[in-house]
Amino acid sequence: MPQLLRGGRWRAVLARARRAVLFAGPRGASGGPGCARDATSGAGELRGELDRFGGVSVRLARLDAMHRLDPVAFQRALQAAIQKWRSEGRVAVWLHIPILQSRFIAPAASLGFCFHHAESDSSTLSLWLGEGPSRLPGYATHQVGVAGAVFDENTRKILVVQDRNKLKNMWKFPGGLSEPGEDIGDTAVREVFEETGIKSEFRSLLSIRQQHTHPGAFGKSDMYIICRLKPYSFTINFCQHECLRCEWMDLSDLVKTENTTPITSRVARLLLYGYREGFDKIDLTMEELPAVYTGLFYKIYHKELPDSYKTMTGMD
Numbered sequence: 001m002p003q004l005l006r007g008g009r010w011r012a013v014l015a016r017a018r019r020a021v022l023f024a025g026p027r028g029a030s031g032g033p034g035c036a037r038d039a040t041s042g043a044g045e046l047r048g049e050l051d052r053f054g055g056v057s058v059r060l061a062r063l064d065a066m067h068r069l070d071p072v073a074f075q076r077a078l079q080a081a082i083q084k085w086r087s088e089g090r091v092a093v094w095l096h097i098p099i100l101q102s103r104f105i106a107p108a109a110s111l112g113f114c115f116h117h118a119e120s121d122s123s124t125l126s127l128w129l130g131e132g133p134s135r136l137p138g139y140a141t142h143q144v145g146v147a148g149a150v151f152d153e154n155t156r157k158i159l160v161v162q163d164r165n166k167l168k169n170m171w172k173f174p175g176g177l178s179e180p181g182e183d184i185g186d187t188a189v190r191e192v193f194e195e196t197g198i199k200s201e202f203r204s205l206l207s208i209r210q211q212h213t214h215p216g217a218f219g220k221s222d223m224y225i226i227c228r229l230k231p232y233s234f235t236i237n238f239c240q241h242e243c244l245r246c247e248w249m250d251l252s253d254l255v256k257t258e259n260t261t262p263i264t265s266r267v268a269r270l271l272l273y274g275y276r277e278g279f280d281k282i283d284l285t286m287e288e289l290p291a292v293y294t295g296l297f298y299k300i301y302h303k304e305l306p307d308s309y310k311t312m313t314g315m316d
């Protein structure tokens, strides 16, 4: 749990900043990284919270009177605060800036802060104060796309679409980007329904493709996951915005056609193999397990593990 750095009031910072007389507050008697609480801070500081690594987080949205502060005064206050945090052995500063206070980004950057990430309503900047190169973790590195290979075992037909917004109209599985907090299987089922009108349920995960510097991922890396889904409705009603065509195609025709992407062709062959030899040969099935540290639950995907192995306690 982050601790609040005990500091002077922000109003005092403003008053001092306006007079261009800034104090970093009394020094000494403060702890190093990981200290529980800094009770020695005086007036003239930005208030922040300590994290468990010895960094300080400053949330401008939680400080009073920021709307009256001009960028020059902010820069002076921040400079004094950095000096104090450095002397206290803090390893990093995180600055959370609401979008409407973006005028404080440039002053922070001039003191060495860089963008760490941005959300729709705020940006987070960071400054490494520790020894050597920064050890701060980066932000999200991948986008996740999920497609559904909806296979009807009774008819041996597979659901395929042609994308309206592509230069080449190749057959592919319906799919799209995962939403924040959405399970992989739920993305596949949702995207299949939105794009084709077909209702289905998750069976397994079939493949993961990782591609770097992906143009559709704003130059970041792209993870494209294909799931095996079982249909429980069959009448196509496809999305005219995204799809040009949509049909139930014989699986062996999809395996043979040249008018498809290499990944779709590969997964069609994988499905044909699973259909002939047993889906347990190709399926990564999902199970929900409890997370040890957070008390939350997560989904794990792997090849089927016999019950005797799930419960075994020793090696014999």
Ligand SMILES: NC(=O)C1=CN([C@@H]2O[C@H](COP(=O)(O)OP(=O)(O)OC[C@H]3O[C@@H](n4cnc5c(N)ncnc54)[C@H](O)[C@@H]3O)[C@@H](O)[C@H]2O)C=CC1
Residues within 6 Å of the ligand: 143, 144, 145, 146, 165, 172, 173, 175, 176, 177, 191, 216, 222, 223, 224, 225, 241, 242, 261, 263, 264
């Ligand atoms: N190899 C394959 O068969 C293919 C794989 N993929 C993967 O699928 C995932 C993405 O799936 P999609 O169907 O593309 O996403 P999606 O289904 O989530 O959204 C696509 C739709 O979003 C809108 N859109 C996207 N970018 C836009 C922009 N810059 N401006 C305006 N509108 C925009 C368009 O309406 C577009 O039809 C990625 O992981 C990608 O790598 C996508 C196409 C083919």
Ligand SMILES: [Mg+2]
Residues within 6 Å of the ligand: 174, 175, 176, 177, 191, 195, 242
């Ligand atoms: Mg799509």
